[in-house]
Amino acid sequence: MPPLDVHLKSSKQRTGKEYEELHRWIDDDKLNAPEIHDISRIPENMKYVNKKWGEEAVQEFVLHVKEDMEHRLKENLQYFGLFK
Numbered sequence: 001m002p003p004l005d006v007h008l009k010s011s012k013q014r015t016g017k018e019y020e021e022l023h024r025w026i027d028d029d030k031l032n033a034p035e036i037h038d039i040s041r042i043p044e045n046m047k048y049v050n051k052k053w054g055e056e057a058v059q060e061f062v063l064h065v066k067e068d069m070e071h072r073l074k075e076n077l078q079y080f081g082l083f084k
């Protein structure tokens with residue numbers, strides 16, 4: 001997964017804010033991180049994010065999960081020599 005500062009940087013580019021607390025909530029708690037990244041739980045987690053950090057943070061939450069998935073996909077393709 002991309003390191004925290006990659007998420008902070010892309011949030012900053014999109015919104016002008018880093019949303020550090022949000023990204024730390026998504027990644028830092030190793031026990032809950034898999035559930036927070038689980039696509040099937042996005043609707044439920046979106047409600048929590050909206051309540052805690054507001055509407056704009058919901059988009060940043062979903063994009064965090066998307067960035068992680070793209071990163072993982074790229075790593076897998078590189079592993080099999082299908083992506084440079």
Ligand SMILES: [Zn+2]
Nearest residue numbers: 001026027068
């Ligand atoms: Zn993550």
